[in-house]
Each structure stands twice: as structure tokens, then as C-alpha cells.
Amino acid sequence: MRVSIKKDVCIGAGQCALTAPDVFTQDDDGFSELLPGREDGGGSPLVREAGRACPVQAISVTEE
Known part of the structure; x- marks a missing residue:
């Protein structure tokens, strides 16, 4: 998996950091x-x- 932020x-807004603080x-x-x-998302579900x-x-989360 590949995670990126535009x-x-x-x-x-910080919703990503609140939802997955081990990644964002x-x-x-x-x-x-x-x-x-x-x-790579760190294996976080x-x-x-x-x-x-994200509002x-x-x-973006894509599969590699």
C-alpha cells in the first residue's frame, strides 16, 4: 500500500491524525x-x- 497527502x-482539519495517529x-x-x-501505511488498519x-x-491510499 502507498499513502500520500496532497x-x-x-x-x-486533522481528521487523519485523529483517526490513525500511528501514521499521520x-x-x-x-x-x-x-x-x-x-x-506504506505502517500496516495500520x-x-x-x-x-x-479527510473532508x-x-x-490517497493505493495498492502497489
């Missing part, structure tokens, strides 16, 4: 970012739910 779309965090400006080494929770669909 930085130009993210509004900093927020930067100093409040925008979402992946934790280091979590580009909540990654897809975090993508669905602007800034998160």
Missing part, C-alpha cells in the same frame, strides 16, 4: 504529514478510514 489540497501527524502549520517511514475521514480528500 499538500496543496490539505486544509489541516500535523506539521508546525497544522497541515497533515506522514510520520517518518509510514509511506485505520489508514483507509483516515483517507475517508477534502487530500489523502
Whole structure:
């Protein structure tokens, strides 16, 4: 699985970090970012739910 965040779309709602805190965090400006080494989702079952929770669909989860 590959997880990515469209930085130009993210509004900093933080739903991803609340839903899957072991994969997502927020930067100093409040925008979402992946934790280091979590580009593959880290095996978290909540990654897809975090993508669905994003109000602007800034998160994409794809199978490799």
C-alpha cells in the first residue's frame, strides 16, 4: 500500500491524525504529514478510514 497527502489540497482539519495517529501527524502549520517511514501505511488498519475521514480528500491510499 502507498499513502500520500496532497499538500496543496490539505486544509489541516486533522481528521487523519485523529483517526490513525500511528501514521499521520500535523506539521508546525497544522497541515497533515506522514510520520517518518509510514509511506506504506505502517500496516495500520485505520489508514483507509483516515483517507475517508479527510473532508477534502487530500489523502490517497493505493495498492502497489
